[in-house]
Amino acid sequence: MGAFAAYTIIGLGLGGIFSLAALGIVLIYRTTGVLNFAHGAMGMFSTFVAWQVFYGWSHPFWPTWLATLLAVVVGLIFAALMGLALEFAVFRWVRTREPVVKAVITIGVLLALQSAASLIWKNNQYHLPIYLAPQQATFQLAGVPIGANYIVIVVMALGLAFGLGAFLRYTSFGRSMRAVSDSPTSASLWGVPVNRVSAVSWMLGSLVAALAGILITPFINFDTTSLTLLIIDALAAALIGGLVSLPLTVLGGFLLGLLETYPTIWIQSLGFPRLVALLVIIAVLIVRNPRGFAVAAK
């Protein structure tokens, strides 16, 4: 029973990771109609910028919290700027194209960012993670110690889901974002600044990706590929939410985390969780009407 509880905790932590990664995908898909395969790569690049600030450029006399804060702030600012730059340089020019073309263009972004990162920070090399909460801090819950960083992830995932959902629903800017996603032409006729809304969507999406990346570093083998490849688990979680619903996406992330963790009780394999993710994707796509996504994809 104790082992089962421990695996549940690990699974929920993993689920929080997937939820965080999936939220940005859903946000960008909902507001711009781009299914962003480069989401993991974008988060990875910003995370490595934060890593560079934390381990490369911070002064040894600074207290840890100051270095961490600085690293996170610089990483997030970089992420927002990168989102803005990508919108200006790439996605502004393909707004009226088919969803598939937009998705393929994100593969170009993925390849470029991935290789740029491996050029700068070297591929397949272990990097020390960034801890937001103290590494050793734990809480006891039902006799199982839970790392503080796990709790940070779960809280952040839930907070972001409801925060972003409220932002889209109740603020006027959020409403204009949804209007643009429904129809850019009629939104612009109603006076919605389409270019500005699209730019903010990309900045926000990139920001969420960076936040997810920084939070995730303690729990994965932190190198240039692993964060990029997290995209498939994130997409599985996003599909559970129908690529639209933020709370369902978070729920899907936790569900996927548990589904990927429980088999490791019996099967010791690094690759098996990928199979679980694929099966979840196929199951979701078969059960749900695939044409339901096309409507949201406008």
Place this chain on the structure above:
Amino acid sequence: MTSRLMFRVLAALIAFTVLGRIPVGFDVGFKFDAALAVIWAFGLLSLVLLTGYVGQISLCQATFAGVGAYAAGLMVAGFHADYMVAVLVGVAAAFALGVIVGIPALRLRGITLAIVTLGIALVFDRYVFQDHAFEWFTGGSAGWRVDHATMFGLQMDSSKHLMAAYVVLLALFCVVALLMVNLHDSGAGRRLRAIRDSEVAAATMGVNLTRYKLLAFGMSAAIAGLGGSFYPLVAGSVSPQPFWLFTSLQFAAIAVLMGVRYVPAAALGGVFMAVVPDVLTRFGHGTFMGHAYEISYDWFQIAVGVLLIVQLIALPDGVWGDLRARARHAWSAAGVLGGRKVKVA
């Protein structure tokens, strides 16, 4: 034989004769690149069929090539079969996997199909090609070593007989490319293209969607697997690295970049994918204005990504498609073709 078909056969023969001689004077490294270029060209050609003709997106073509490579390696290293038998088994294995992947594709299209195929590529990359449970197929972490292979009973060692492997590969590529070009205008090709343009319309016209979609996936995987099954012969061993997820993504990117609707674009893309990174890493180091520099493989992948973005924005039909349109325009502007229906003498 129509004059058009005759022209195509002639073009394929000339291409085979010329391309077959090109690597002769070069060192072993470039001969390896030449053979690798044909293997990658098969992978790109498989996307011409699947994406260019049938309109189905796939991000797991390198997985099909990898399954072909591992099956061929298993046959040669495990069962000491003749290499041609190994190639047949590799193609059959890839075809079977392609049909299986095609089953979810019956209900999916566009981005959802992209997600599923990406997942399949990742599962094979991280699980099937690397896990202990599949060691009988992948030969363990060391992979299959193919030192002594025979083809048609003749000795074929990877380092000594690289040119022979290249010529066989090239001949097969020319045949498959010719078949692909002919498929485009045949009845089956028209049915496949009808699926690309509108599945509903194609089904209304009496096209059996299930059969043709599964067939397209199987044939496409078989083409990729045909190239991949020669990989153990050319490289001397099989490992997961050449067939990992990023190769699949590069296949998709380069196929689109070169022009996913055109068969010659696949050949162009294969050369681009095999030769350019090798030339870059081999000659791309030295000093420039007092600074030592070294160009690594990463620069190639950055270039692929950036070129793909620029191409999708500026030249939607790909490099080959754009060149073709320009050439035709210049041709007709020069008055050679005259008007639309005017025949030259």
